[in-house]
Amino acid sequence: QVQLVESGGGLVQAGGSLRLSCAASGRAFSNYHMGWFRQAPGKAREFVAAIKWSSSATYYADSAKGRFTISRDNAKNTGYLQMNSLKAEDTAVYYCAAARGYEVTLRGSYDYWGQGTQVTVSS
Numbered sequence: 001q002v003q004l005v006e007s008g009g010g011l012v013q014a015g016g017s018l019r020l021s022c023a024a025s026g027r028a029f030s031n032y033h034m035g036w037f038r039q040a041p042g043k044a045r046e047f048v049a050a051i052k053w054s055s056s057a058t059y060y061a062d063s064a065k066g067r068f069t070i071s072r073d074n075a076k077n078t079g080y081l082q083m084n085s086l087k088a089e090d091t092a093v094y095y096c097a098a099a100r101g102y103e104v105t106l107r108g109s110y111d112y113w114g115q116g117t118q119v120t121v122s123s
Contacts, residue, residue, distance in 0.1 A: 002026045002098045002112040009094060009117030016086050018119060022079040022096030030074035033099045035110060036081045038092035038119075045095070049081060050104035059105055063089075088123040 008020040022034065035050035049070040050059045058070050067086075072079040079096055093116040101109035 002029065002032060004096050004098060004112055004114035006094065006096050006114045006117040009119045011120045011122065012086055014086060014088055014121055014123045016121070017082070017084045018086065020081040020083065020094055020096075020117060020119075022081075022114060024077045024079070024098065029077040029079075029098065031100070032111075033102075033104045034070075034072055034079045035097045035099060035104055036070060036079075036094060037097060037107060038090075038094045039116075040089075040092040043092075045107060047105050047107065048094070050099075051079070052104070061105075083119070086119075086121045088121050091119060091121050093118050 003025045005023045033052050036048040037045050038048050039045040047061050048064050051070045051072055067084050069082040095116045096114045097110035098112040099110040103109045
């Protein structure tokens, strides 16, 4: 079992920045790829970004490219999502997740999920 707890969400004006954190406990976090997903009201949960267990590769949704940066610190069992130039359409609950599978852009590849943190961007 891997337990994941997100933090860092909040209310920010358009153009602002937030840094989300994902603290992991339980089984070795370093054995898992990590991803961030988000879900806006009335919409399906969608992929945002992912990073391989070794930080050897990162992946981004088109909506996140150039604005968001995913990273991880395996020594601290923590992952991060730096979000810059935020837009109103980024408003959602953001979830971190851990996966053993290789298809890290797919929701179905993830074995463990956090409870989510709300990000609200005012225009």
